Amino acid sequence: STSDGVPMWKVALLHGTDCLASTICQKCVYWSSGQACGFCGIELSLRYGSTIEVKTRSHMRDVASAALEEGVVKHVTLTVGTTPTPDKGAFLLAEAVRGIGEVAGIPVHVQLEPVERKYLKVLKDSGASSIGIHVESFDPRVLAEVCPAKSRIDKFMQAWRTAVDLFGENQVSSYIIAGLGETDESIVDGARTLSEIGVIPYLVPLRPIPGTPMADRAPPSPSRMARLYQEVVRVMRDQRIDPRKNLAGCVKCGACSALSEFHECS
DSSP states (O other): OOTTSOOGGGTOEEETTTEEEEESBOOOHHHHTTOOOTTOOTTHHHHTTSSOSBOOHHHHHHHHHHHHHHTOOOEEEEEOOOOSSTTTTHHHHHHHHHHHHTTOOOOEEEEOSOOOHHHHHHHHHHTOOEEEOOOBOSOHHHHHHHOTTGGGOOOHHHHHHHHHHHHOTTSEEEEEEETSSOOHHHHHHHHHHHHHTTOEEEEEEOOOOTTSTTTTOOOOOHHHHHHHHHHHHHHHHHTTOOGGGOOSSHHHHOTTOOHHHHHHHO
16 A cells, blocks of 8 residues: 555556556546547546546655566556646646656656647656657547547647657657547558657557447457558658657557557568
8 A cells, every 4th residue: 555545556557567557637627528538438447446536746656666666667657637727637747757756767658638838848857758649540530529629629739749849759659549430541641640740650459448438349450450550660660760769658568559569570
């Protein structure tokens, strides 16, 4: 348990083989407004009692210390539900990063929706090594249907460029989810757009979560994913984007995507 008595498994979990992961705020403003992403289960784990709503700086310090003692954690992924504040959760993430930094000198990855440069700088200054700003889909029709709130955000390009300026190439990523109803062309074109500005297009298959609106949606076939991985890797190589150089987070973990494996084999 943490110093204030919270079971550590309610604060963070091991993802993949060596990544400590936590959702710092387990609520999202889009859930309460009926604009939640169709594949997202962020508040379900809170509803089922398997986590707590907010993980504090001390929570992350305690858990990071214990994880290091176990000897398996090499990097950290921190995400956040969008908060009803201008920083969208950046301040909560920054405090968590600082807590980890008090006990561990391992790279930390943060994820949130597009925010102004001053908030991205807060994250960088807190000690974060990499960042994910996830668009999910480059197909406008699909994005409007599946992610109604995100489809109205027009600051992705600006945020990606700013993040690359602050964190560097290969340290900024964006999820592209295959299996939402999009075209293959939108995925490849989106990967090209991201790669051209130094962002890793992190292609993943849809993983339907029980209890979400997309729980019964079939994930994309292995053959489609293999074809898309090959095409996206080709685009990345043209722009000299290398996911293997990413320091921390989902891209480095690789548990949800075969992107790095296809990059190595191409």
